[in-house]
Amino acid sequence: MSNRLRISIILLLLICAFLLVRQAKKKKVDIRYILSWMLLIFVLFILTLLPNTLEILTLALGITLPINLLFFFGSVLMLVIIYSLTISVTKLNDEVKELAQKLAIIEKKTRDTTEKDNENE
Amino acid sequence: MSDKLIIIPAYNEGESICGTISKIKEDAPDFDYIIINDCSTDDTLQKCISNGYNYLNLPINLGIGGAVQTGYKYAAENNYKIAVQVDGDGQHDPSFLSKMEETLIKENADMVIGSRFITKEGFQSTLARRIGIGYFTKLIKLFTGETITDPTSGLRMVGRDLIELFAIDYPRDYPEPESLVKAIKNQRKVIEIPVIMKERQGGQSSIRLKKSVYYMIKVSLAIVLELLRKHKSFKNGENK
Numbered sequence: 001m002s003n004r005l006r007i008s009i010i011l012l013l014l015i016c017a018f019l020l021v022r023q024a025k026k027k028k029v030d031i032r033y034i035l036s037w038m039l040l041i042f043v044l045f046i047l048t049l050l051p052n053t054l055e056i057l058t059l060a061l062g063i064t065l066p067i068n069l070l071f072f073f074g075s076v077l078m079l080v081i082i083y084s085l086t087i088s089v090t091k092l093n094d095e096v097k098e099l100a101q102k103l104a105i106i107e108k109k110t111r112d113t114t115e116k117d118n119e120n121e
Numbered sequence: 122m123s124d125k126l127i128i129i130p131a132y133n134e135g136e137s138i139c140g141t142i143s144k145i146k147e148d149a150p151d152f153d154y155i156i157i158n159d160c161s162t163d164d165t166l167q168k169c170i171s172n173g174y175n176y177l178n179l180p181i182n183l184g185i186g187g188a189v190q191t192g193y194k195y196a197a198e199n200n201y202k203i204a205v206q207v208d209g210d211g212q213h214d215p216s217f218l219s220k221m222e223e224t225l226i227k228e229n230a231d232m233v234i235g236s237r238f239i240t241k242e243g244f245q246s247t248l249a250r251r252i253g254i255g256y257f258t259k260l261i262k263l264f265t266g267e268t269i270t271d272p273t274s275g276l277r278m279v280g281r282d283l284i285e286l287f288a289i290d291y292p293r294d295y296p297e298p299e300s301l302v303k304a305i306k307n308q309r310k311v312i313e314i315p316v317i318m319k320e321r322q323g324g325q326s327s328i329r330l331k332k333s334v335y336y337m338i339k340v341s342l343a344i345v346l347e348l349l350r351k352h353k354s355f356k357n358g359e360n361k
Contacts, residue, residue, distance in 0.1 A: 024346050031343050032294075038342075095181045102180040 001054065001066040009048045009070070017041050036084065040077040044070055125222065126201040127154040128192030130185055131209035135164040137321075141211050142174055148215040155195055156209065159188040165209075183293070190291035197288040205278035210321045212244070213276045217316045221278045224314050231309035233278045234301075235316035236271035243317030253337060257298045260341060264348050265305045270313060272298045283309060292343065295336045299343045306352045 020037055023029045047054050047070060058066045127145060131138055138156065145154055156176040158166050160183075169176040177191060189206060196204040203222060207213045213235070221233045237245060238254075245251065250273075257272045275297065279287070283304055292299045304311055 021346070021349070025349050031292075031339060031346070035339060035342065098181050 001051070005067065006048055006051075010045065013041050013045050013048070017045075033081075033085070033088075036077075036081045040074065040081065043077065044074055047073065123151055123153045124201055125152045125203040126192075126196045126199075126205070127152045127215075127218070128189060128196065128204055128206050129154060129156045129209050130159060130188040130192065130206070131156050131161065131165055132159040132182070132185075132188070133161045133163045133165060134209035135161070135168055137211040138165055138168050138174075138209050139172060141207070141209055142172070144211075145207065145215045149218045152205070152215075152218060153201070154207075155192055157188040157191050159183060159185075186291055186293040186296035189296065190287060193284055193288040193291065196284045201284065202281050203278060204284050206275050208275050212318050212321055214317060214319065217276070217314075218278070220314060221276075224312055225278055225280060228312055229310065230312045231280050231283050232301075232304050232311045234269065234271060234274050234311065234313045235276035235318075236269075236274055236313040237316065237318050238270040239313060239315035242315070244320045249333070253333060256337065257340070260344060261298065261302060261305075264344065265302060267305055267311065269301060269311065272301050276316060276318070279304075295340050298340050299347060302344050302347045306347060306350070308352070 017038070020029070020034065020041070024031065024034045047057070054066045054069065058064075058069045061069065061072075063069050063072065127149065129138075129141065129145075134141075142154070142156075145152070154175060156169055156174055158169060158176050158178045160179050160181055166176075166178060168174075177195060179188065179191060183191070192206070193204060203225065205218060205221065207215060207218075217235055221235060224230065225233045237243060246254070254271065254273050258268070258270060261272055262268050273295075277297075286303070286307065287300060290303075301311065
């Protein structure tokens, strides 16, 4: 892998990491999801930084070009992140349904109480 | 109604909740209390209803951070000047509350933490937990210069300023170390006093060992982020 490519990737990853930390600082992203994105950036960073590791893994996995290994690992990690987001969305959906249902029941209780108060006047 | 509130987060503490409340009524009668039932699946809610306890019933499970923050919101809304967390499982001894209050007022502190590890009496938790706690003590010392011997202690008392701060912003998981750093970074005075805690009387802890490493990484990262945030600096004498 050419040094120019390596430096470009590392720079890009550093920029991404910086932007990520900035968003986390402003509380725009939940800390629980930050970890997975940080892991992705970290893995790609290490692979790009250590030249031998990248070459060895590329050969071991039967891939032709090292850059393709970065694509592959990046994609796999992204799929993991997307899947965990799917699980989170499912949970949120469930919770919203639960809240809506309980809210409806409480609303009736309040309505019945006000109606009873109005009758007693 | 008093101006001091005990916040009791409770998830499946049906076995110990009655004991905890009677101890509170006996040892700290000058405090109001509110049980936060975090959508328990056991008979915690039934015990609260049948004994006429003061409680808030969360419609979905929020976890310890969310439940405790609900207590802080309640404290803020009802104009309490002092709020203290006491676990629903009987580990915390309400007889220490008056000493904590005394320290808070006398030392003009914003937060008083009951630490197990100053005099090292009573239940000292498991070795694994102690290693984790030691790690956080060192991390907090490194980043803030403050030595807090029991940064994960749930037995903590705060004044009005922190009640309002926590009501708006409080971590969801494993909230104690992060909120502690937040308090320190906001120039709040934090003091520890030695307390004795008991072993859990019944039920289960909500923190499992296998998740502990994940939590430690996550909380460390959260603490670092908290350090990076801008904090209001209060001049001497302001807002007290």
